Amino acid sequence: MKTAERLIKDLRKISSEMPDMSADDLRYAIKSVSSGGENSLRDVFLNNIPVSSKRRFIMPKSENQKQYVEAIKDHDIVIGVGPAGTGKTYLAMAMAINAFHRKQVSRIVLARPAIEAGEKLGFLPGDMIEKVNPYLRPLYDALYDMMDSEKALKLIERGIIEIAPLAFMRGRTLNDSFIILDEAQNTTSEQMKMYLTRLGFNSKTVVTGDITQIDLPAGKTSGLVEIMKILDGIEGISFVHFSEKDVVRHRLVQEIIKAYDKYEKRHPGR
Numbered sequence: 001m002k003t004a005e006r007l008i009k010d011l012r013k014i015s016s017e018m019p020d021m022s023a024d025d026l027r028y029a030i031k032s033v034s035s036g037g038e039n040s041l042r043d044v045f046l047n048n049i050p051v052s053s054k055r056r057f058i059m060p061k062s063e064n065q066k067q068y069v070e071a072i073k074d075h076d077i078v079i080g081v082g083p084a085g086t087g088k089t090y091l092a093m094a095m096a097i098n099a100f101h102r103k104q105v106s107r108i109v110l111a112r113p114a115i116e117a118g119e120k121l122g123f124l125p126g127d128m129i130e131k132v133n134p135y136l137r138p139l140y141d142a143l144y145d146m147m148d149s150e151k152a153l154k155l156i157e158r159g160i161i162e163i164a165p166l167a168f169m170r171g172r173t174l175n176d177s178f179i180i181l182d183e184a185q186n187t188t189s190e191q192m193k194m195y196l197t198r199l200g201f202n203s204k205t206v207v208t209g210d211i212t213q214i215d216l217p218a219g220k221t222s223g224l225v226e227i228m229k230i231l232d233g234i235e236g237i238s239f240v241h242f243s244e245k246d247v248v249r250h251r252l253v254q255e256i257i258k259a260y261d262k263y264e265k266r267h268p269g270r
Helices: 002-015 023-034 041-046 063-074 088-101 115-123 128-146 149-157 189-196 223-230 251-266
Strands: 077-081 107-112 161-165 177-181 204-209 237-241
Touching: 063 077, 063 088, 063 237, 077 088, 077 223, 088 107, 088 128, 088 177, 088 204, 107 128, 128 149, 128 161, 149 161, 189 204, 189 223, 204 223
Parallel strands: 077 204, 077 237, 107 161, 107 177, 177 204
Antiparallel strands: none
């Protein structure tokens, strides 16, 4: 009863300050307070990430998401591992845009392996950029959700925001940059080593992936799986692990992930 009274009291306080608060934002905030993750609804909403967005704020919606955001603030290399829909890429993008607006970095680089394409890439129409663009679409979607599309396009044209396949990172040193590697479970060992050694001065990188969704050919070791063993315990590198409890898409996505987990435990090797 006391918790309910406190929630109602907090809601009255923040409703006038945050009129754009959505029903989903409120639902996740209440869940966080009820589970003991925060002291009050106000604490939850104060943990938002300012971005140039149609939304007033973007905020972590679970305790793991909050730890993820804090890890990105405090570490130069952060690896987020967990299922789809847990906010790994979305929150990393928000932190990148926030760092750019605060002039902490001068550019944002977004990379993704095109491993899924395999040999089929050569049969797709258009030049190399047109061929790999379908694999980069999720990064564009997250960017346009947080930044006016016209402004984002201008920054992309000027090379201040770069969205490119992982192969384009080879031979470069990325200084003064916020770099995100998405779908990292589909990197090979060699690609992951190449990527991590691109990090230059005054730069941060966030590596995200889902080790249950590896599309590499049989016999190839995932670079993401490998660095979970190789880099564990190195000061300055933070690993954040997500679960189905952190899924912030449609509520049924969480149930689907749970169902698959149960099925795979009952049918190992399938």
